[in-house]
Amino acid sequence: MNITGIVRLAALLASMLLLTPAPAASAKDLDEVMSHDGLQKIKVKDIDLAYARPGASLAGYRSIKLEPVEVAFRKDWNPTKTGSLFKLSTEERENIRTRVAKVVFEEFVKELQAKSGYKVVNEAGPDVLRVKVNIVNLYVNAPDTQSAGRSRTYTVSAGEMTMVAELYDSETGEVLARVIDRREARNSGRMELSGSVVNAGEAESIASTWARVLRNGLDRAHGIGKK
Numbered sequence: 001m002n003i004t005g006i007v008r009l010a011a012l013l014a015s016m017l018l019l020t021p022a023p024a025a026s027a028k029d030l031d032e033v034m035s036h037d038g039l040q041k042i043k044v045k046d047i048d049l050a051y052a053r054p055g056a057s058l059a060g061y062r063s064i065k066l067e068p069v070e071v072a073f074r075k076d077w078n079p080t081k082t083g084s085l086f087k088l089s090t091e092e093r094e095n096i097r098t099r100v101a102k103v104v105f106e107e108f109v110k111e112l113q114a115k116s117g118y119k120v121v122n123e124a125g126p127d128v129l130r131v132k133v134n135i136v137n138l139y140v141n142a143p144d145t146q147s148a149g150r151s152r153t154y155t156v157s158a159g160e161m162t163m164v165a166e167l168y169d170s171e172t173g174e175v176l177a178r179v180i181d182r183r184e185a186r187n188s189g190r191m192e193l194s195g196s197v198v199n200a201g202e203a204e205s206i207a208s209t210w211a212r213v214l215r216n217g218l219d220r221a222h223g224i225g226k227k
Contacts, residue, residue: 039178046213052177058167058221061129063119064112065170069101074137096140100161103200104135104207111211118218124170131214137162137182159202160184163210181210 030049031041039051073093080087088096108131112118121128140159160183167177185202218224 034178034180037175039175044179044213044217046181046209047179048181050177050179053175056176058129058176058218060127061218061221062127063121063125063129065122065124065128065130066105066108066112066120067130067132069104069133069135071097071101071104071135071138073097074139077139079140097138099200100135100138100203103203104133104210107204107207108133108211108214111208111215112218114215118215126171128170129176129218130168130170130173131165132168133163133165133210135161136164161203161206165210165214183209 034049034051035041039053042050042052044050078087109120112120124130138159138161162180162182164180165178166175168175183206185206
């Protein structure tokens with residue numbers, strides 16, 4: 001599946017997951033989309049939905065080819081600038097998308113290379129797992145585009161985002177697994193100062209959690225740590 005197809009699939013999966021309470025038809029449709037190429041539903045700790053190819057294993061993979069992260073906002077996200085009544089410009093929206101993509105990519109690299117020391121590489125190979133991560137339905141409650149000191153915004157939560165990721169054999173292109181998981185930023189239950197630093201920190205925390213799930217899966221496949 002090409003990148004455009006993956007992004008469309010990601011948007012469809014995220015919308016189906018988030019627009020429930022799910023009637024039986026929606027659950028069936030979601031299962032059909034996730035398993036359309038022979039994958040079967042499995043349980044993965046800390047992940048909303050996961051599907052894998054029967055018999056597939058991560059044991060043969062020692063390196064990761066991490067594709068550039070693509071980011072899409074939630075369809076109804078159309079905020080004003082912090083401290084203003086003006087809507088965000090196209091350039092400002094693109095800057096947020098770029099920052100989030102960068103944060104998610106860097107957190108995956110950092111987590112994958114930590115402890116177990118999986119190599120992140122640029123080329124395909126017999127022991128290389130290709131990982132494609134998409135962020136969809138990104139919703140930032142208080143996007144910070146103002147210069148320092150001009151305004152202050154308080155929110156209960158920085159926002160939310162959904163990951164749709166696919167794992168492939170880098171040489172054959174065969175998809176091995178597909179997962180989807182929705183995360184909200186920490187909710188303190190009270191209004192707190194928001195801004196670019198807070199937003200970036202929340203994105204880092206969420207992305208590192210997702211990356212840790214992948215690293216733990218690789219560790220288990222290689223017999224590292226607890227089973």
